[in-house]
Amino acid sequence: MTSATAVLPPAAARRGERGSRFLRLFLPLGLYLVFTVVPFYWMLLFALRPAGSASLLPWPLTLEHFGTVWNDMGFRVYFQNSVWIALLTLLFVTFFALMGGYALARFEFRGRRLFMLALLCTQFVPGAMMLIPLFNIFQTLDLIDSRWSLIIAESTFQLPLAMILMSGFVRNVPVELEESAMVDGCGRIRAFLAVVLPLLRPGIVAVGSFAFIGSWNNFLFALMFLNDPELQTVPVGLQTTIGENTVDFGALAAGGVVAAVPVVLVFAVVQKYLVQGMSAGAVKG
8 A cells, every 4th residue: 555645836836825825815895895995986076076977987177075075064163063073072081091091000999899890890881772861861960062072071981991902001001100209209290291102102192093983973962962053063964964855975985084084083093093993901811
């Protein structure tokens, strides 16, 4: 009995390896890229080509849909409202996440792990379940039809995850640095501001970016708590482009581009900090 072992020539082995790599890596990535890019291209196509055109290319190029949504449909006001609400939410979430994350990372107190578990569990509660309690609270406080209702609701829902992320960043800062500053005469607050805070810049950027994007994209709270058209935000404004029996696809696509641009810019600028933020605290518990 003889054993026959087929030995492929080097060129055939390389071709087989390239084929296997194509099937395992490039084909799934290519399909995912097509699945991701096609909706964006569809949006840009309808936003940039004239109304009634059936061309698959945005040519002749026109900006009439952007002028319509910006000037005639009130997107200028929606955009300003979204910017202010998202920026204030960013400030509140970042500030309180810094304080809460620092306390979770540096202080040992009874029930700390249980408290962190409770913070994590809040992420499993959908916002729709909190609509009625929040509406009653804001109605009692006379905050319905006020931007503060949206800012408070957004900050409340985003703060737990932001605190968990920030505590991971604080743990990554050696406590010895802070102790050395305190030995040299700094108080805890001054040591935090002078030593720890500059090293938390990636965490601050990551948490702030998550807060900004989450607030920018929120539709449900804005729809429920803001009734005045002058106070509405961009996600709710997109709904105005859809009529009862007709849809202005050009205006809808242009509004979608207006809504997507700030988010895309934020991701492009801070994407490396976002990756660090997602993995912070994964090693140190």
